[in-house]
Amino acid sequence: MKALQGVEGRVEWLEQQVPACDVGEVRIRVAAAGLNRADLLQRAGLYPPPPGASATLGLECAGIISEVGAGCDWKVGDRVCALLAGGGMAEEVVVDARHVLPIPEGVSLHEAAALPEVYATAWLNLFQLAALKPGEKVLLHAGASGVGSAAIQLCKAFGNPCWVSVGSAERLAYCESLGAQGGVLRDDDLQALRDFAPFDVILDPVGGHYAALNLALLGLDGRWINIGLMGGRQAELDMGVLLSKRVQLIGSTLRNRDDQFKADLLRDLQQQVWPLFAEGRLKPQLQQRFAVEDAEAAFAALASNQVDGKLVLVIDDSLS
Structure with missing residues (x-):
């Protein structure tokens, strides 16, 4: 072959x-x-x-x-x-x-x-690791990506308002068409995300230079899930803020998980998520x-x- x-x-x-x-x-x-x-x-x-x-x-x-x-x-x-x-x-x-x-x-x-990859990633990180509850607010960096597109739709389906950071006005409009409440352009001022904060969960494939901002944007008991390093692997954090807000910082990968973990994840995906395609959600x-x-x-x-x-x-x- x-x-x-x-x-x-x-x-x-x-x-x-x-x-x-x-x-x-x-x-x-x-x-x-x-x-x-x-x-x-x-x-x-x-x-x-x-x-x-x-x-x-x-x-x-x-x-x-x-x-x-x-x-x-x-x-x-x-x-x-x-x-x-x-x-x-x-x-x-x-x-x-x-x-x-x-x-x-x-x-x-x-x-x-x-x-499979994007919905498994979004479901694992938002609803299993971050234990997202209905009504909690979500920030999705790279919101127009494959994972971002899946995550926006899942947030809408399960009652979680979400905002995004993206690269252009056209991509922001795309995210809003999927159900995002709004967002900002990364080449403008990411600090404008403070207007929508505090967030309960941040899903971040960027890392690096977004780290300090993520910490500032999270609310009490916020969960910050890092799934990538597009913005570099080094960051400086105020650990006092991390401690006082009781923030959970979780590094997450899927590819190197063991076979049983993936089997359990996909079984959950089939039960909880797959029916929503037939429903048009x-x-x-x-x-x-x-x-x-x-x-x-x-x-x-x-x-x-x-x-x-x-x-x-x-x-x-x-x-x-």
């Missing part, structure tokens, strides 16, 4: 050995794979896959099950999407059957390829599809930080 590999800062569609399908696993014929910032980092050699994970790019995909290992409830022909530690940008992928979800009602395979935010042969263009588009929602690579256009 062919698979997309990161090679010295570029991507190549290369032949690779077909993985075996073992007990408790399923093989998926991949229709499309979602593109995430982790793929950019891995292509650049900055984010190697966890031990034992595929070196092929791709943390999520959608397709049709073509083989079922012993002990699985799935059937050949089932239309599914999957959360992966790697391997999604390939003609086939073998995955723990517990990390597979049915395609939500009314969602295409291409759209579904853009769901959540919608995939797929901005653009790229053929896998145009993968470099897709990576460049994501790196531009101008994407509203998600991008996917179409692996097999005959599957739809």
